[in-house]
Every structure is written in structure tokens, then in C-alpha cells.
Amino acid sequence: GEDVEQSLFLSVREGDSSVINCTYTDSSSTYLYWYKQEPGAGLQLLTYIFSNMDMKQDQRLTVLLNKKDKHLSLRIADTQTGDSAIYFCAEGDTGGFKTIFGAGTRLFVKA
Amino acid sequence: DSGVTQTPKHLITATGQRVTLRCSPRSGDLSVYWYQQSLDQGLQFLIQYYNGEERAKGNILERFSAQQFPDLHSELNLSSLELGDSALYFCASSVALAGADTQYFGPGTRLTVL
Numbered sequence: 283g284e285d286v287e288q289s290l291f292l293s294v295r296e297g298d299s300s301v302i303n304c305t306y307t308d309s310s311s312t313y314l315y316w317y318k319q320e321p322g323a324g325l326q327l328l329t330y331i332f333s334n335m336d337m338k339q340d341q342r343l344t345v346l347l348n349k350k351d352k353h354l355s356l357r358i359a360d361t362q363t364g365d366s367a368i369y370f371c372a373e374g375d376t377g378g379f380k381t382i383f384g385a386g387t388r389l390f391v392k393a
Numbered sequence: 394d395s396g397v398t399q400t401p402k403h404l405i406t407a408t409g410q411r412v413t414l415r416c417s418p419r420s421g422d423l424s425v426y427w428y429q430q431s432l433d434q435g436l437q438f439l440i441q442y443y444n445g446e447e448r449a450k451g452n453i454l455e456r457f458s459a460q461q462f463p464d465l466h467s468e469l470n471l472s473s474l475e476l477g478d479s480a481l482y483f484c485a486s487s488v489a490l491a492g493a494d495t496q497y498f499g500p501g502t503r504l505t506v507l
Contacts, residue, residue, distance in 0.1 A: 325496075325498040381494060383428075383435075384435075
């Protein structure tokens with residue numbers, strides 16, 4: 283069946299870059315999403331990439347997609363303590379018939 | 394603020410009981426999703442409704458049920474509660490038209506079963 287996998291934890295120093303990785307299995311996925319969950323809050327959409335794109339940049343965030351390997355990454359440049367959160371990768375089809383989330387990667391940013 | 398509201402924020406109940414969680418989607422959103430987030434299972438998709446009709450089903454137990462009303466708000470009913478049902482329950486909504494189906498999440502309801 284469809285599955286989205288992420289590593290559970292990542293720890294970086296403030297000012298360094300963070301790279302959060304994700305693999306997915308459904309090659310028919312049209313969109314790949316990154317959501318952020320801060321403590322005690324719901325998930326917030328950070329960015330998404332269409333499956334025919336290789337890269338998308340949005341300020342400090344860079345999303346890279348390797349469709350052949352079904353590998354997605356989120357790079358956060360100049361990571362700040364406020365970036366400490368859980369980051370969820372998700373794959374979905376057009377129009378919301380099916381969206382599958384990974385278990386989330388907990389990012390710790392050390393001052 | 395995502396525009397999705399959920400009530401109650403916290404709920405404490407006993408095993409064997411039944412509870413109802415409520416969700417109001419963002420204005421204009423036709424699709425509502427329910428998720429369960431627990432420490433050991435991560436974020437699990439439960440069920441999706443679109444304009445009042447069930448659209449997709451995930452890992453939802455038979456003891457759980459949901460519905461979406463004509464005004465598009467949704468309720469998740471959890472019955473015969475067990476200790477393992479303690480979790481954060483999120484509702485999300487989306488427009489669900491063709492294109493990226495961005496889901497907007499509510500703040501969640503924290504359920505504690507004692």
C-alpha cells in the first residue's frame with residue numbers, strides 16, 4: 283500500500299541548515315507537501331511541490347524532489363530556534379481524493 | 394489561525410464512554426478530514442467527507458463514526474472508549490477542487506481516556 287516514511291528526529295545548531303528527508307511509495311502522487319506542527323498546535327502548510335517539478339524555493343525553504351527515487355527533502359537555511367517543531371511530509375493527488383502523511387520528523391534547534 | 398475550529402479543546406472521560414468531537418471547516422471549504430495523532434502511531438488519517446458524503450476512509454475503527462452536516466460542520470463520534478484512544482484528534486478542511494488540495498488544520502481536541 284501507499285506509505286510515506288521520514289526519520290523521527292533531527293538536531294541542528296542555530297544558524298546551520300537543516301535537511302529533512304522523506305520517501306514515498308505512490309508514484310501517481312501529484313503533489314507533495316510539507317507541513318509544520320508547533321507544540322500544542324495543529325499542522326500548518328509550509329509549502330508544496332507539483333510532481334513534475336524538481337525544486338521549489340520559498341525564502342529560507344528549499345524543496346527538492348527526486349521522482350525517480352521517490353525522495354523528497356526540505357532544506358531550511360539559517361535554522362532558528364523558532365523552527366523547532368515537527369515537520370510532516372505528505373503526498374496527495376489532484377483534488378484531494380487521497381493525502382497520506384508521514385509520521386513526522388521532530389526538529390530540535392540548539393542555541 | 395487556520396479558520397478551522399474544533400471543540401472541545403480538551404476532553405477527559407472514562408473507558409467505555411462515548412464522546413463527540415466537533416469541527417467547523419473554513420468558510421467555503423467543502424471537504425473535512427479527521428486525523429488521530431498519538432505518540433506511538435504518529436498522524437493517522439481516519440476519514441474524509443466531501444459536501445456531506447463520505448469520500449475516503451483510512452484507519453478508522455468500527456467504534457468510531459463521523460458525519461458531515463448540511464452546514465458542512467462535522468462530528469466525530471468515538472464510542473466504547475479504550476485507554477488507547479487517548480490522542481489528539483485533528484480536523485482539517487480543504488476546498489477540494491482540482492489542484493493542490495491544501496488542508497488547513499484545526500487546533501485539535503486532546504482526548505484523555507482514564
